[in-house]
Amino acid sequence: MTSTSLPDSLIATLPGSSYTDPAIFAQEQERIFETMWFCVARASELAKPGAFRTVDVGRESILVTRARDNSIRAYFNVCRHRGAKLCTEESGEVKRAFQCPYHAWTYDLNGKLVAAPNLTKMPDVGRTEYGLVSVAVREWLGYVWVCLAENPPSFEEDVIGEVVSRLGDVESIERYDIDNLSVGRRITYDVKSNWKLIIENFMECYHCATIHPELTEVLPEFADGYAAQYYVGHGAEFGEEVQGFTVDGSEGLDRIPGVADDQDRRYYAITVKPQVFINLVPDHVILHRMYPVAVDRTIVECDWLYLPHVVESGKDVSRSVELFHRVNQQDFDACERTQPGMSSRMYAKGGVLVPSEHHIGAFHDWVNERLGLSQG
Amino acid sequence: MIPACRLADLPRGEAHRLDIDPPVSVFHTDDGELFAIDDTCTHQDASLADGWLEGCEVECPLHASKFDLRTGAVDAPPAKLPVRTHEVVVEDGMVYVQLSTAAPNLPPCISARLAGGPA
Numbered sequence: 001m002t003s004t005s006l007p008d009s010l011i012a013t014l015p016g017s018s019y020t021d022p023a024i025f026a027q028e029q030e031r032i033f034e035t036m037w038f039c040v041a042r043a044s045e046l047a048k049p050g051a052f053r054t055v056d057v058g059r060e061s062i063l064v065t066r067a068r069d070n071s072i073r074a075y076f077n078v079c080r081h082r083g084a085k086l087c088t089e090e091s092g093e094v095k096r097a098f099q100c101p102y103h104a105w106t107y108d109l110n111g112k113l114v115a116a117p118n119l120t121k122m123p124d125v126g127r128t129e130y131g132l133v134s135v136a137v138r139e140w141l142g143y144v145w146v147c148l149a150e151n152p153p154s155f156e157e158d159v160i161g162e163v164v165s166r167l168g169d170v171e172s173i174e175r176y177d178i179d180n181l182s183v184g185r186r187i188t189y190d191v192k193s194n195w196k197l198i199i200e201n202f203m204e205c206y207h208c209a210t211i212h213p214e215l216t217e218v219l220p221e222f223a224d225g226y227a228a229q230y231y232v233g234h235g236a237e238f239g240e241e242v243q244g245f246t247v248d249g250s251e252g253l254d255r256i257p258g259v260a261d262d263q264d265r266r267y268y269a270i271t272v273k274p275q276v277f278i279n280l281v282p283d284h285v286i287l288h289r290m291y292p293v294a295v296d297r298t299i300v301e302c303d304w305l306y307l308p309h310v311v312e313s314g315k316d317v318s319r320s321v322e323l324f325h326r327v328n329q330q331d332f333d334a335c336e337r338t339q340p341g342m343s344s345r346m347y348a349k350g351g352v353l354v355p356s357e358h359h360i361g362a363f364h365d366w367v368n369e370r371l372g373l374s375q376g
Numbered sequence: 377m378i379p380a381c382r383l384a385d386l387p388r389g390e391a392h393r394l395d396i397d398p399p400v401s402v403f404h405t406d407d408g409e410l411f412a413i414d415d416t417c418t419h420q421d422a423s424l425a426d427g428w429l430e431g432c433e434v435e436c437p438l439h440a441s442k443f444d445l446r447t448g449a450v451d452a453p454p455a456k457l458p459v460r461t462h463e464v465v466v467e468d469g470m471v472y473v474q475l476s477t478a479a480p481n482l483p484p485c486i487s488a489r490l491a492g493g494p495a
Contacts, residue, residue, distance in 0.1 A: 096428060104438045115437030118421045
C-alpha cells in the first residue's frame with residue numbers, strides 16, 4: 001500500500017476525504033464559492049422591479065432582486081441591525097421595499113435604509129451606510145452571476161475565458177443568442193453527492209457507453225469515451241440517422257438562427273468552474289447550475305432553453321427534454337453510487353484516472369491550488 | 377405660518393419633512409396638490425415622509441398603515457388614530473404651513489417624551 005508509482009496510463013484522483021470531510025467543504029465554500037463568480041438565477045425569473053430570489057452562495061444567503069431602474073442587484077440577505085435573515089422565502093415579489101420581520105428595518109430596492117422605528121430620532125445613522133451590503137453582479141447569457149469577493153476576479157477571464165478556452169472563441173457561444181432564449185423546462189435535482197463528483201462526471205465520457213444508451217445513440221462518437229470537452233472547439237457530431245437531439249433521435253425544435261453551419265448537428269459541452277455546465281445543440285441550450293449545500297449534497301438546477309416562439313406556442317418539447325433529463329438521472333445516480341465509496345477505507349488515497357479522464361487531473365490541481373494545498 | 381420650502385424644491389411625488397416638534401411633512405401629490413400632516417405615524421415612531429405616496433394617500437414605510445392626506449383619517453391599519461392635518465399656503469413660490477391647534481395623536485414613545493418621560 002506504500003507504492004506511489006502508477007503505470008503511465010493512470011494518474012491519481014483526489015483522496016476520498018476530499019469528498020467527505022466537512023472541513024474541506026468549508027474551505028471550498030470560503031475559497032471557491034465565496035470568491036469566484038457564481039451563477040444564481042435566470043434574469044427572466046426577476047421579471048420586474050421588486051421580484052426577488054434568495055440563494056445560498058457558499059455559507060452566505062444572497063438576496064437577488066431587480067431595482068426600479070431595471071438593473072439587477074444582489075445583497076447579503078442579512079439585516080444590518082441585529083443580523084436577522086431579511087428575506088426568508090426562496091422567491092417572490094415585494095412592492096417597494098424589503099422589511100426585516102424582526103424590528104421592521106426597511107430597505108428600498110437599491111438597498112438603502114428607508115425606514116426603521118425611531119429612525120428620525122437617530123439622524124446620525126446614515127441611510128446608505130446602514131443599507132444592505134451589496135455584492136458584485138453581472139448578467140451574461142441571460143443569467144445573473146454574483147461574486148461575494150471584495151475585489152471580484154475578472155469576469156471576462158474567469159467566466160467568459162472558460163467558454164473561450166473550450167470553444168476557441170466567444171462568437172461560438174454568442175451565435176446561440178442564449179440571452180434571448182426562453183426557459184422551456186426547468187428541473188431541479190437534489191443529488192446526494194459531493195459537487196466535485198458531479199463536475200468530474202460531467203467532464204468525462206468514459207462512462208457514456210455504459211450509462212447513457214440514449215445519448216450514445218444520438219452521439220455515436222461518445223462510445224469512444226472521449227468527451228466533447230477533451231478537445232478545444234470540438235463538438236460531438238450527431239449520428240447519421242439522427243434527426244435531432246431528442247431521446248429517440250427524432251426531429252428536434254426550430255434551429256436557433258445564428259447557429260453556424262459547422263455547429264449544426266453537433267453537441268458542445270462547457271464547464272464553467274466552479275458550478276455551471278453549458279450544453280449547446282442546434283435547437284436548444286441546456287444550462288446546469290450547481291448549488292453545493294453540504295459535503296455530500298448538491299442541488300442542481302437545469303434549464304432547457306428554446307427559441308421564444310417555441311415556448312410561447314406550446315410546442316411539444318418533451319422528447320427534447322427527456323434526452324438530457326435521462327442523462328442527468330443516469331449521471332446523478334452514478335454520483336450517488338460513488339459518494340459512499342469516498343469514505344471507504346479502501347479509497348482513502350483515492351482512485352485513478354484513465355487517459356480519457358486525465359484532463360480531470362487539471363481540475364484536481366485547480367481545486368488544490370484554490371485551497372492552498374500542495375499537490376501530492 | 378411656518379416657511380417649509382420653495383415649491384420648486386418639492387417635486388410632485390415627494391415629501392418635505394419639517395424638523396419641528398412634533399415634525400410635520402408637506403406632500404406634493406402626483407396631481408399637483410399640496411397637503412401637510414403630522415409626519416409621525418400614530419402607530420409607531422416612523423416618518424411618513426419616508427413612506428409611499430399614492431394619490432391622496434400616504435403609506436407608512438414600517439407597517440403599511442395608510443392615511444388620507446386630505447383628512448388625516450386612517451385608511452388602513454394597524455394605526456388607529458388619525459394624524460392632524462395642517463393648512464398649506466403658497467406665496468411667491470414659497471410653501472408655508474399653518475399649524476393646527478388640535479392636540480396631536482402621537483405613538484406611545486413620543487407622547488411619553490413630549491410629556492417629559494424617557495425617550
